[in-house]
Amino acid sequence: MRYQGLIERYRDRLPVDDTTPVVSLCEGDTPLIELHNLTGELAAETGGDPVRIFVKYEGLNPTGSFKDRGMTMAVSKAAEKGAKAIVCASTGNTSAAAAAYAARAGMTAFVLIPEGKIPMGKLAQAIAHGAVVLQIRGNFDDGMRLVKEVAGEAPVEIVNSINPYRLQGQKTGAFEIIEALGDAPDYHCIPVGNAGNISGYWIGYSEMAGCNTASCTLCNGECPYLEQPKTRKRPVMVGYQAAGAAPFMRGAPVEAPETLATAIRIGNPQSWDLARAAIEESGGWFDEVTDDELLATQSLLATREGVFCEPASAVSLCGAVRDIRAGRIPGGSTITCTLTGHGLKDTATAIAGRETVETVDADLASVKAAIVGRL
Numbered sequence: 001m002r003y004q005g006l007i008e009r010y011r012d013r014l015p016v017d018d019t020t021p022v023v024s025l026c027e028g029d030t031p032l033i034e035l036h037n038l039t040g041e042l043a044a045e046t047g048g049d050p051v052r053i054f055v056k057y058e059g060l061n062p063t064g065s066f067k068d069r070g071m072t073m074a075v076s077k078a079a080e081k082g083a084k085a086i087v088c089a090s091t092g093n094t095s096a097a098a099a100a101y102a103a104r105a106g107m108t109a110f111v112l113i114p115e116g117k118i119p120m121g122k123l124a125q126a127i128a129h130g131a132v133v134l135q136i137r138g139n140f141d142d143g144m145r146l147v148k149e150v151a152g153e154a155p156v157e158i159v160n161s162i163n164p165y166r167l168q169g170q171k172t173g174a175f176e177i178i179e180a181l182g183d184a185p186d187y188h189c190i191p192v193g194n195a196g197n198i199s200g201y202w203i204g205y206s207e208m209a210g211c212n213t214a215s216c217t218l219c220n221g222e223c224p225y226l227e228q229p230k231t232r233k234r235p236v237m238v239g240y241q242a243a244g245a246a247p248f249m250r251g252a253p254v255e256a257p258e259t260l261a262t263a264i265r266i267g268n269p270q271s272w273d274l275a276r277a278a279i280e281e282s283g284g285w286f287d288e289v290t291d292d293e294l295l296a297t298q299s300l301l302a303t304r305e306g307v308f309c310e311p312a313s314a315v316s317l318c319g320a321v322r323d324i325r326a327g328r329i330p331g332g333s334t335i336t337c338t339l340t341g342h343g344l345k346d347t348a349t350a351i352a353g354r355e356t357v358e359t360v361d362a363d364l365a366s367v368k369a370a371i372v373g374r375l
């Protein structure tokens, strides 16, 4: 049957019933692409058993990021309640997804974005889908605080990841990975901003494993899938942050987060406790990468593997490669990295400082010289 989005696909594992009006753009079912060139080089370099690295290319969702997974759930549940409007704070991708799903549902989307700090592609999406865009003189964390305050004063549904239905939708990324690999990976590496996605993946992996460990606190021992676990394995979760916006590394909120990876320019993550639990229960860790490092990885992935992701997404692979080199992730491991958003979201950052376009005269001699000179 035609794929109709993740709610239909995983209906039995999501909090929906026959009365839920499903608002979908056929999100999910994204490719899990194995990297060959980079892993070959890593194996030659480290000398140990080769690792296998798979990237979950979430940029291929309908609005170009994983946010669609949570938004289909949040907007469907808002529609079920009869909501007429939704609201979110956003570094860009949540607003793009909220705008699109609200359009689909016939609702109004109000999006609060930090002034001058979201890439043009994402802003274009919010405008194109007809959202009311409120640019605030403040950062994401200010927007998040205001959204919580205004939702108490006006009839609008919050669709940030503090809305529990968001994480329910996002957990399906883990389901798809287990299906694609036949089991959970050894390590799952993921960028961490507001920390909803790492929490969603951990819920997904845990549900598939039937919460087989005593320490799992996510469902308070009431996992509904305990009877039929699909696997006994859960991955080690590794969360990477941008160095200028790394509250989990500092052990406290960061006052003025700064990074070129605007999607994770967040100092006060809302899913702090869930993300910490995911790291602790899985035996994983948090780490940070610099803007230079993450941009280099974004470029490497695009030029050596043909996969174009946005800067924040490259953080997962960037950290993973460093931890493989350091032996913290051992040879022989199977590793999945979530690539959270598409490279086309932020083309300005991707090509900044790169003189890659050459102008030549429109004649054969010039074009031929330019080609032959490079072979």
Ligand SMILES: *Cc1c(COP(=O)(O)O)cnc(C)c1O
Residues within 6 Å of the ligand: 065, 066, 067, 093, 094, 161, 191, 192, 193, 194, 195, 196, 197, 198, 263, 264, 310, 312, 313, 340, 341, 342
């Ligand atoms: C939202 C987002 C993140 C961060 O996800 P959190 O759930 O906030 O941790 C990372 N990358 C991209 C591209 C995003 O849009």
